[in-house]
Amino acid sequence: MKSVVIAEPGQLAIKERELPQPAAGEVRVKIRYASICGSDIHIWHGHNPFARYPRVIGHEFFGAIDAVGEGVDPGRVGERVAVDPVVSCGHCYPCSVGKPNVCTSLQVIGVHRDGGFSEYACAPAGNAYVVPAAIPDKLASLIEPFTIAANITAYLKPTPADVALIYGAGPMGLTAIQVLKGVYDVSTVIVVDRIEERLALARANGADNVLNNSATPLAEQLDGLRPTLIIDAACHPSILPEAVALASPAARIGLLGFSGDPCTITQQSLTSKEISLFTSRLNSKRFPAVIDWMASGAIAPEKLVTHYFPLAQVEEAMTLFESDPRRCCKVILDIQ
Ligand SMILES: [Zn+2]
Numbered sequence: 001m002k003s004v005v006i007a008e009p010g011q012l013a014i015k016e017r018e019l020p021q022p023a024a025g026e027v028r029v030k031i032r033y034a035s036i037c038g039s040d041i042h043i044w045h046g047h048n049p050f051a052r053y054p055r056v057i058g059h060e061f062f063g064a065i066d067a068v069g070e071g072v073d074p075g076r077v078g079e080r081v082a083v084d085p086v087v088s089c090g091h092c093y094p095c096s097v098g099k100p101n102v103c104t105s106l107q108v109i110g111v112h113r114d115g116g117f118s119e120y121a122c123a124p125a126g127n128a129y130v131v132p133a134a135i136p137d138k139l140a141s142l143i144e145p146f147t148i149a150a151n152i153t154a155y156l157k158p159t160p161a162d163v164a165l166i167y168g169a170g171p172m173g174l175t176a177i178q179v180l181k182g183v184y185d186v187s188t189v190i191v192v193d194r195i196e197e198r199l200a201l202a203r204a205n206g207a208d209n210v211l212n213n214s215a216t217p218l219a220e221q222l223d224g225l226r227p228t229l230i231i232d233a234a235c236h237p238s239i240l241p242e243a244v245a246l247a248s249p250a251a252r253i254g255l256l257g258f259s260g261d262p263c264t265i266t267q268q269s270l271t272s273k274e275i276s277l278f279t280s281r282l283n284s285k286r287f288p289a290v291i292d293w294m295a296s297g298a299i300a301p302e303k304l305v306t307h308y309f310p311l312a313q314v315e316e317a318m319t320l321f322e323s324d325p326r327r328c329c330k331v332i333l334d335i336q
């Protein structure tokens with residue numbers, strides 16, 4: 001089978017590899033589509049602290065089960081499935097409180113183990129979720145990126161009365177807009193970014209108001225409006241202090257970033273307004289919710305997609321994704 005292998009940081013190649021056999025409790029998926037994410041780029045360039053090399057990248061993928069390991073119902077062969085990349089032990093403390101995404105022995109498919117930029121991949125049977133016919137093949141790899149928004153919003157508990165502010169109109173910001181509007185019916189969703197084309201995409205994804213903070217500070221443009229719910233999907237360490245300053249008393253702030261750089265905030269700035277801070281990593285069993293939203297039309301994954309490329313052009317696709325944020329949002333690989 002053909003797989004996209006990062007042999008070591010900086011070295012991306014399509015390689016011929018042996019067809020993997022599903023272990024006990026696993027399924028093998030013949031992959032149809034896989035989408036490119038910023039973290040794939042980070043692994044390519046050696047900027048992901050968790051990645052081990054050589055690695056087949058890709059954690060957003062969809063296909064059909066073509067073989068099962070010992071103990072898995074052979075009736076599952078042929079199922080159209082989206083694969084949750086979060087592989088957890090099921091019995092440690094975080095797993096026991098419903099947070100397998102921070103399992104003490106967490107393995108992420110496409111990061112710690114081989115992923116979906118490949119003609120086939122194996123995964124635990126419980127990670128392969130059936131995709132209903134209402135979701136077309138060519139959009140089903142986008143279930144995973146929406147689970148990021150599903151996870152953070154599950155903590156933030158949005159209501160229609162919220163005034164939401166989202167930092168960043170990249171793929172994470174856009175999925176958050178769609179979930180806030182389409183699932184939680186939030187009345188006002190404001191999006192801030194520095195790229196005009198991305199703000200246009202934010203509008204197309206349902207933002208009520210978009211603000212460009214490349215020249216004028218955000219505080220000036222908000223003109224006293226106090227967001228009650230803030231999501232940092234731009235993930236720069238300078239954002240949290242600003243978000244805390246702008247937030248309404250009793251606001252909730254959700255962080256998705258993974259920067260190792262410090263940011264400075266005072267206890268007073270948080271406590272005086274009793275601000276709640278939530279962090280969110282990957283997803284904790286949010287595939288069923290996102291599949292329901294997508295199948296019912298509450299969210300519209302096609303609004304994120306700008307390009308399809310055949311697997312053979314993976315390097316071109318990843319280079320475009322990385323270098324052209326004005327024209328690129330989700331880029332999807334057509335595997336076979
Ligand atoms: Zn991703």
Ligand SMILES: [Zn+2]
Nearest residue numbers: 089092095103
């Ligand atoms: Zn665990």
